[in-house]
Amino acid sequence: MRGTFLLAGSSFMFACWYLIQSKVLSVYPYKYWSSMATCLIGGFQTALAGVIVRRDKDAWKIGCDINLLTIVYSGALATAGKYCLNCWAVAKKGPSYPPMFNPLSVVFTVVLGSIFIGDDITVGSLIGTTLVIVGTYVFLWAKANELPEK
Template sequence: MLQSKVLKVYPYKYWSTMATCLAGGFQTTLVGIILSRDKNTWKLGWDLNLVTILYSGVLATAGRYCMTLWVVSKRGPTYPPMFNPLSVVFTILLDSIFIGDEITVGSLVGTAMAIVGLYIFIWGKSKEVNEK
């Protein structure tokens, strides 16, 4: 919702995305320094920790912001929040594939409800667009 307001004032959507990510990174770094002053916790090597940080920064943060801004500019601010339940669906699936967690009845019911809710929203939104 806030991104649609930023786009009206500052039309350079990718620069505003970068500024948002940098501000969040600085805030997170400041809180991290305050909470963990041990220098050994801040050391990075060529291991899974570095891959996780790069993945989180590039794909999970910057990529998501760019995709969200693109969707907001094309369809409006109501679309991106509707896809948040899909992250739970992907988490359940990837947990079962890579970690070996069991898929329970509750997770299946929740996944089905998220998919049905998303489908109903998109169906209703398409009918609304067709009426206009």
């Protein structure tokens, strides 16, 4: 139950963020600085939540191993890269565009999990990925056929 509420809350907050980001970009032209500020504030919030949830000092030790590589990858590519690409997409296409591509992570998870981890591709995952791809296509088709504002 807790995970469902957190996921719904995350989706709602991302929807709010895209709307705020489109307004910020119309006033503040330095879009990558706003992305950096977002990542920095999110990093402080995550660190605070981590300290509250995980008080064991051994859990916070970082060595020169896969844990360090995971942290650098997650920070540099998964977070900073994503925010920069989202910021660029919001500036070019508007706030409704980037959230439409979030469900594609399910498709990539199914495919890459099958390739690298050896997960089974089930009927449910095939139906889900098909629905995600069809939904994304319908959205892109509708955006391409949208009437211009007068």
